[in-house]
Amino acid sequence: MASDTDLHHPARHDLRLTDVLFALSDPERLAIVRQLSDGPLEMAQCYLSDPSMPKSTKSHLMKVLREAGVIRNEPLGRGRRLSIRHDDLEARFPGLIGSVLGASVDA
Amino acid sequence: MASDTDLHHPARHDLRLTDVLFALSDPERLAIVRQLSDGPLEMAQCYLSDPSMPKSTKSHLMKVLREAGVIRNEPLGRGRRLSIRHDDLEARFPGLIGSVLGASVDA
DNA sequence: CTGATAGTTCGAATAATTTCGAACAATTCT
DNA sequence: AGAATTGTTCGAAATTATTCGAACTATCAG
Numbered sequence: 001m002a003s004d005t006d007l008h009h010p011a012r013h014d015l016r017l018t019d020v021l022f023a024l025s026d027p028e029r030l031a032i033v034r035q036l037s038d039g040p041l042e043m044a045q046c047y048l049s050d051p052s053m054p055k056s057t058k059s060h061l062m063k064v065l066r067e068a069g070v071i072r073n074e075p076l077g078r079g080r081r082l083s084i085r086h087d088d089l090e091a092r093f094p095g096l097i098g099s100v101l102g103a104s105v106d107a
Numbered sequence: 108m109a110s111d112t113d114l115h116h117p118a119r120h121d122l123r124l125t126d127v128l129f130a131l132s133d134p135e136r137l138a139i140v141r142q143l144s145d146g147p148l149e150m151a152q153c154y155l156s157d158p159s160m161p162k163s164t165k166s167h168l169m170k171v172l173r174e175a176g177v178i179r180n181e182p183l184g185r186g187r188r189l190s191i192r193h194d195d196l197e198a199r200f201p202g203l204i205g206s207v208l209g210a211s212v213d214a
Numbered sequence: 215c216t217g218a219t220a221g222t223t224c225g226a227a228t229a230a231t232t233t234c235g236a237a238c239a240a241t242t243c244t
Numbered sequence: 245a246g247a248a249t250t251g252t253t254c255g256a257a258a259t260t261a262t263t264c265g266a267a268c269t270a271t272c273a274g
Contacts, residue, residue: 007252017210022132025125026232044250054234059252064231078241079250093210099202103124114222133262151220161264166222171261185271186220 007066007073012088015069020093023068024100029061033070033084037101040083042076070097114173114180119195122176127200130175131207136168140177140191144208147190149183177204 024030028049035046048058062082065071072083089097131137135156142153155165169189172178179190196204 017207018132018134018137021128021137021207025129025132027125030125030128042250055251056235056253057233059250060232063252075240075251077250078248080252093206095202095206096210099200099206100124100128103200103203149220162221163223163265164263167262170222182221182270184220185218187222 006075009066009072009085010069012069012091015088015092017093017096019068020070020089020096023065023070026061026064029065030100032061032065032082034101034105036071036082036084040081043073043080043082046082113182116173116179116192117176119176119198122195122199124200124203126175127177127196127203130172130177133168133171136172137207139168139172139189141208141212143178143189143191147188150180150187150189153189 024033031049032046035041043058043062048061062071062073062080066073069085069088072081072085074081084097086097131140138156139153142148150165150169155168169178169180169187173180176192176195179188179192181188191204193204
């Protein structure tokens with residue numbers, strides 16, 4: 001049956017700009033989103049700056065991004081498939097995600 | 108003499124995307140920036156959602172925006188003139204401030 | 215000079231986030 | 245079924261951010 005018991009994703013019209021900006025304002029979370037800019041990834045293939053970071057912390061980073069509506073997190077096999085909610089973000093905040101991802105990656 | 112003793116503003120090349128996003132991720136701060144999008148304002152003419160908010164809190168909001176490089180805060184008469192650092196933001200993060208200010212203002 | 219206006223800064227209290235380990239759930243592999 | 249792999253969730257501890265009042269600085273008006 002449908003994955004009702006699954007993680008909640010806010011609807012497009014419920015996205016809030018400040019929540020999106022906040023989610024992207026953490027370097028680790030921004031780095032995750034950058035990795036996803038080339039296309040969906042399985043969570044296990046999504047790397048963090050500190051490889052020894054506990055999985056609960058990684059999961060929490062994903063939760064903040066998901067609850068802000070930045071990423072989609074769906075079950076895939078025994079893991080999770082992560083993707084940027086491009087269409088929804090573009091519909092609500094045109095140009096935003098592009099300018100964030102387009103910005104140079106340095107300091 | 109020169110306002111050496113004045114508030115510090117980060118140089119253009121020192122602006123960090125995450126700091127800018129964080130500064131803009133607070134509804135009150137974002138509302139301030141929106142007011143400035145029509146042009147510079149004196150701080151006293153810059154209104155907050157809660158008019159009874161203490162001036163120390165208001166000053167702190169401005170500080171976060173200034174330290175992130177979002178706004179300029181310079182002495183003018185007995186007050187302060189606030190303005191968005193459009194050129195610097197555009198140079199470092201093209202399109203970003205426009206997409207943030209362009210986004211619809213609702214919930 | 216005095217008083218009023220406009221802000222900044224400091225320190226302390228409060229609130230919100232982040233981090234981590236342990237416990238739990240679902241899926242795959244053998 | 246049992247073990248390994250991937251993650252989520254919960255609760256407590258640690259870190260950050262916010263809020264506020266009081267003290268201080270500077271400018272302007274009289």
